[in-house]
Amino acid sequence: MTIRVFLVGFGNVGRSLGEILLRNPPLSDVEVAGVANSKGSVLVEGPADKAKLAKILSSGERLEKHPSFRPGLGPVEGAVVSGAHVAMITLPPSYETGEPNRSIYYGLLEEEISIITADKTVLALDYARVTGEARRRCLFLGYRATVAAGTPALDSARGLKGRGVEEVRAVLNASTNYILGLVEEGYSYEEAVEKAIQAKLAEPDPRIDLEGYDPAAKLAILASTLGYEASLRDVVRVPLTEISEDDVREALRKGKRVKYVAYADFTRGTFRVEPRVVDSGDPLASAVGEDNVIVFQLESTSIVLKGPAGPAWRTAKVMVIDLIEYAERLEEAGLCGCS
Amino acid sequence: MTIRVFLVGFGNVGRSLGEILLRNPPLSDVEVAGVANSKGSVLVEGPADKAKLAKILSSGERLEKHPSFRPGLGPVEGAVVSGAHVAMITLPPSYETGEPNRSIYYGLLEEEISIITADKTVLALDYARVTGEARRRCLFLGYRATVAAGTPALDSARGLKGRGVEEVRAVLNASTNYILGLVEEGYSYEEAVEKAIQAKLAEPDPRIDLEGYDPAAKLAILASTLGYEASLRDVVRVPLTEISEDDVREALRKGKRVKYVAYADFTRGTFRVEPRVVDSGDPLASAVGEDNVIVFQLESTSIVLKGPAGPAWRTAKVMVIDLIEYAERLEEAGLCGCS
Numbered sequence: 001m002t003i004r005v006f007l008v009g010f011g012n013v014g015r016s017l018g019e020i021l022l023r024n025p026p027l028s029d030v031e032v033a034g035v036a037n038s039k040g041s042v043l044v045e046g047p048a049d050k051a052k053l054a055k056i057l058s059s060g061e062r063l064e065k066h067p068s069f070r071p072g073l074g075p076v077e078g079a080v081v082s083g084a085h086v087a088m089i090t091l092p093p094s095y096e097t098g099e100p101n102r103s104i105y106y107g108l109l110e111e112e113i114s115i116i117t118a119d120k121t122v123l124a125l126d127y128a129r130v131t132g133e134a135r136r137r138c139l140f141l142g143y144r145a146t147v148a149a150g151t152p153a154l155d156s157a158r159g160l161k162g163r164g165v166e167e168v169r170a171v172l173n174a175s176t177n178y179i180l181g182l183v184e185e186g187y188s189y190e191e192a193v194e195k196a197i198q199a200k201l202a203e204p205d206p207r208i209d210l211e212g213y214d215p216a217a218k219l220a221i222l223a224s225t226l227g228y229e230a231s232l233r234d235v236v237r238v239p240l241t242e243i244s245e246d247d248v249r250e251a252l253r254k255g256k257r258v259k260y261v262a263y264a265d266f267t268r269g270t271f272r273v274e275p276r277v278v279d280s281g282d283p284l285a286s287a288v289g290e291d292n293v294i295v296f297q298l299e300s301t302s303i304v305l306k307g308p309a310g311p312a313w314r315t316a317k318v319m320v321i322d323l324i325e326y327a328e329r330l331e332e333a334g335l336c337g338c339s
Numbered sequence: 340m341t342i343r344v345f346l347v348g349f350g351n352v353g354r355s356l357g358e359i360l361l362r363n364p365p366l367s368d369v370e371v372a373g374v375a376n377s378k379g380s381v382l383v384e385g386p387a388d389k390a391k392l393a394k395i396l397s398s399g400e401r402l403e404k405h406p407s408f409r410p411g412l413g414p415v416e417g418a419v420v421s422g423a424h425v426a427m428i429t430l431p432p433s434y435e436t437g438e439p440n441r442s443i444y445y446g447l448l449e450e451e452i453s454i455i456t457a458d459k460t461v462l463a464l465d466y467a468r469v470t471g472e473a474r475r476r477c478l479f480l481g482y483r484a485t486v487a488a489g490t491p492a493l494d495s496a497r498g499l500k501g502r503g504v505e506e507v508r509a510v511l512n513a514s515t516n517y518i519l520g521l522v523e524e525g526y527s528y529e530e531a532v533e534k535a536i537q538a539k540l541a542e543p544d545p546r547i548d549l550e551g552y553d554p555a556a557k558l559a560i561l562a563s564t565l566g567y568e569a570s571l572r573d574v575v576r577v578p579l580t581e582i583s584e585d586d587v588r589e590a591l592r593k594g595k596r597v598k599y600v601a602y603a604d605f606t607r608g609t610f611r612v613e614p615r616v617v618d619s620g621d622p623l624a625s626a627v628g629e630d631n632v633i634v635f636q637l638e639s640t641s642i643v644l645k646g647p648a649g650p651a652w653r654t655a656k657v658m659v660i661d662l663i664e665y666a667e668r669l670e671e672a673g674l675c676g677c678s
Contacts (some may be wrong), residue, residue: 026501138675144498151642152491155498159483159491162365162663163656296646303490303646307635317502324501336477337676 001334003327004033006079006113008104009090010063012200013118013145016316017088022054026320027327033082037063040071041078076107086140086326088319089117093203095213095232098125109133116322118145118315124217124232127224140329142322147218148172148292149315151307157225160296160303165226167297168264171287172218174309175202175209176240176260178289183248184257189241200311201290212237212260212273219262219271222294228266235262238274251277257285342666343372345418345452347443348429349402351539352457352484355655356427361393365659366666372421376402379410380417415446425479425665427658428456432542434552434571437464448472455661457484457654463556463571466563479668481661486557487511487631488654490646496564499635499642504565506636507603510626511557513648514541514548515579515599517628522587523596528580539650540629551576551599551612558601558610561633567605574601577613590616596624 005021007014014035021032034043035053042063044050049068056066063069070078079087087108094101101121108115115134117123122130123143134141147153171177178201182192193210196202208214216235223230240260248258261276261284278285283304287293292309295302308314344360346353353374360371373382374392381402383389388407395405402408409417418426426447433440440460447454454473456462461469462482473480486492510516517540521531532549535541547553555574562569579599587597600615600623617624622643626632631648634641647653 135671135674138671150640152495152498155494156491156644159494159660162660301489301647303644305495305642305644307642308640321498321501332474332477333675335475336672 001330002029002031003027003086003323003330004031004082004084005323006033006075006082006084006087007035007090008075008079008087009092009119010035010037011090011092012312013090013315013319015057016313017090017319018053018057020316020320022050022057026324030323030327033084034078035063036073036075036078039064040069041073041075042066042069043073043078043082044068075104076111079108079113080111084113086114086116086323088323089115089119090319091119091121093119093121093208093213093217095121095124095208095217098122102126105130106133109137109139112137112139114140114326116140116142116319116326118149118319120146120214120217120221123224124220127221127230140326142319142326143221144322145315145318147222148294148307148309149318150309151292151305153222153292153294153305154225156294156296156303156305157222161225161227163298165296165298166265166267168219168222168226168262168294169284169297170215170219170222170262170292170294171259171284172215172222172262172292172294172309173209173260174290174292174311175206175214177287177291179209179240180248180258180260181289183245184252186249188245210241211239215260215262216271216273219264219273223264223266223271226266228264230264230271235271235273238272240275243275255280259284259287340669341368341370342366342425342662342669343370343421343423344662345372345414345421345423345426346374346429347414347418347426348431348458349374349376350429350431351651352654352658353429354396355652356429356658357392357396359655359659361389361396365663369662369666372423373417374402375412375414375417378403379408380412380414381405381408382412382417382421414443415450418447418452419450423452425453425455425662427662428454428458429658430458430460432458432460432547432552432556434460434463434547434556437461441465444469445472448476448478451476451478453479453665455479455481455658455665457488457658459485459553459556459560462563463559466560466570467568479665481658481665482560483661484654484657486561487633487646487648488657489648490631490644492561492631492633492644493564495633495635495642495644496561500564500566502637504635504637505604505606507558507561507565507601507633508623508636509554509558509561509601509631509633510598510623511561511601511631511633511648512548512554512599513629513631514545514553516626516630518548518579519587519597519599520628522584523591525588527584549580550578554599554601555610555612558603558612562603562605562610565605567603569603569610574610574612577611579614582614594619598623598626
């Protein structure tokens with residue numbers, strides 16, 4: 001059976017995903033059924049459409065340049081009309097209202113379309129409801145790319161559910177980690193943020209990183225995957241810039257590091273994102289550049305996971321891992337469906 | 340539906356598992372249907388049998404002391420007769436012949452009984468065949484407890500399958516790691532091994548650790564889970580004692596450490612277990628005591644996972660994680676079975 005994939009979002013990650021699926025498909029039977037951006041959709045209805053999509057990917061042109069671009073055709077309708085089995089979502093986040101992300105997710109699930117996502121919005125705000133809806137409808141909801149995309153953080157969390165993890169301490173935002181590194185070298189926050197945006201290591205709206213929305217959303221999803229109730233709204237966010245550039249460099253001179261730490265205490269039910277001074281021997285101190293580091297604290301021991309997170313091409317690769325799992329589950333369901 | 344569990348093996352891990360399932364069951368509908376050791380089986384056929392099994396667990400007495408012990412009743416027959424849905428296997432390893440483990444696994448699968456195991460024998464020797472058989476019969480085969488039990492190594496590997504992991508370097512054997520620590524302190528291998536056996540940190544037959552069978556089996560299972568073909572038979576094992584106690588201490592004096600390293604190069608298809616001198620900054624050097632450390636090397640980056648592995652009670656807890664996943668899959672199959 002050919003798996004028809006509809007791409008929701010055509011930014012850096014969406015384009016990387018398009019590149020992989022068109023040029024280097026991970027499975028023999030995967031087709032791009034269509035692509036939506038915020039303005040409309042392209043339905044890929046034959047080799048010509050496919051070739052033009054490939055050209056748009058190479059040239060970096062906007063999706064609207066595609067001759068088959070249909071303005072106003074939204075992602076849910078586009079996915080349905082194109083006969084997609086699964087939508088791969090790389091929407092920009094929308095943490096204040098949750099829209100249009102929420103409506104898109106529930107719209108897709110209502111139309112029996114499975115979801116693979118790098119966007120954190122709905123899982124961070126509505127984890128129980130959206131995962132419950134997918135489960136109820138026997139649909140796949142893959143979200144490996146939402147936390148530390150590139151490092152198996154969520155896989156680890158899934159294996160630790162029920163083990164009594166008491167705390168999580170983590171560096172989950174490559175952008176602020178990179179910025180702190182530049183501040184340590186002598187740059188101001190303003191200069192460091194500008195360099196991060198140029199390096200495509202910061203969201204277009206840098207507040208998402210600097211005010212802690214991004215790591216807070218990841219913390220909520222990680223905690224939910226560990227089996228705890230957690231929402232972005234529960235996370236107390238202290239902006240990175242609450243600590244001055246001078247204090248960042250002072251910590252370094254004293255043999256410590258300032259890190260933007262996401263912290264959950266499951267015993268107390270508290271969640272925070274804030275800049276913290278950590279000892280140089282702390283695993284969090286060893287997060288350099290684009291690294292994420294996650295410490296799962298159990299009663300008498302701790303588990304530490306460290307690895308790369310992002311950028312766009314790596315996030316897209318991780319979404320493809322979810323796609324492979326989706327394909328495996330389909331095959332299993334086909335074989336084992338009625339027993 | 341009540342999940343009926345048959346315990347195959349009644350050593351340290353099997354007993355820990357029995358304790359959890361009888362005193363602190365993780366799910367409301369789990370029952371111990373029976374227990375087998377190498378001499379026979381107990382079928383738990385009512386409250387009296389259950390109470391006596393609990394007493395045997397408290398007292399540490401042999402299974403044969405159970406009034407309902409049936410000598411000669413093997414684990415496959417015992418599991419079938421007791422109406423078990425899933426067997427939880429904690430057999431001792433059998434790396435030379437693979438028996439009786441192989442016959443037990445295939446016997447259970449043939450009888451449509453799912454498997455959760457901490458025993459590595461069959462997965463290390465026969466991964467493709469045994470996982471294929473379980474998949475073909477739509478049975479669950481859980482084996483989280485076989486590698487770094489306590490640290491989500493296999494969960495991580497599953498999430499890295501298809502990511503192009505090029506190498507794995509790991510400290511996977513708590514026993515030899517503990518022994519090396521004692522040697523660094525001044526003990527001879529003979530003294531260190533004796534202390535490890537007393538601390539229940541070494542297999543009854545210490546050759547399994549000292550000659551590298553245990554880490555080699557784990558390396559094979561880890562590699563297989565990453566998607567590569569790997570068998571215990573492919574692993575070149577250099578015994579730990581090839582490096583002298585003096586050289587171990589010499590390394591320490593030079594600011595390095597000797598570690599018993601399991602190594603796989605997937606590009607070359609080579610697998611080795613051998614003592615190696617590692618720099619103090621190497622993640623492997625930071626494995627102390629019962630820690631396992633696994634480094635997954637990708638093309639341009641690495642992922643490091645570190646955490647506790649074993650002892651028996653922790654291994655049993657990890658098997659229970661598999662049991663919870665089994666229960667979730669049953670529920671999903673029930674809801675989503677025929678669509």
